[in-house]
Amino acid sequence: MQQVDVIVREVGLRDGLQIHPTFMPTDRKIAWIEAEAAAGVREIEVTSYVPPKLIPQFVDARKSLAVRLALRALRSPR
Numbered sequence: 034m035q036q037v038d039v040i041v042r043e044v045g046l047r048d049g050l051q052i053h054p055t056f057m058p059t060d061r062k063i064a065w066i067e068a069e070a071a072a073g074v075r076e077i078e079v080t081s082y083v084p085p086k087l088i089p090q091f092v093d094a095r096k097s098l099a100v101r102l103a104l105r106a107l108r109s110p111r
Contacts (some may be wrong), residue, residue, distance in 0.1 A: 042076040043069050046097070050090045051081060059093040063100050070104045077101060 046065060050057055062079070069077050079101045085092040101107060 040076060041074055042078065043074050044078045047078040047081050051083070051088050053090060056089055056092075059096055062093070062097050066097070066101055066104070070106050075106065075108050077107060 046062060050062075066077060066079055079097045080091050080094040081088070082094060083091055085094075
């Protein structure tokens with residue numbers, strides 16, 4: 034039997050929220066990031082650097098990314 038490596042990458046914070054009509058508070062995004070990391074997810078896309086006037090959901094991009102980068106269990110972005 035051949036071994037297969039699988040990488041799970043969470044993209045809900047980026048892809049899912051960019052179309053959500055209501056802003057998710059930063060503390061809830063941080064809780065989401067921390068819960069995913071605690072569950073063993075090692076790759077999480079947390080934001081996009083789209084101008085907030087186009088996608089207000091990412092107005093807190095710097096803070097969300099700082100939290101994500103501080104979690105050592107997560108793989109560094111490529």
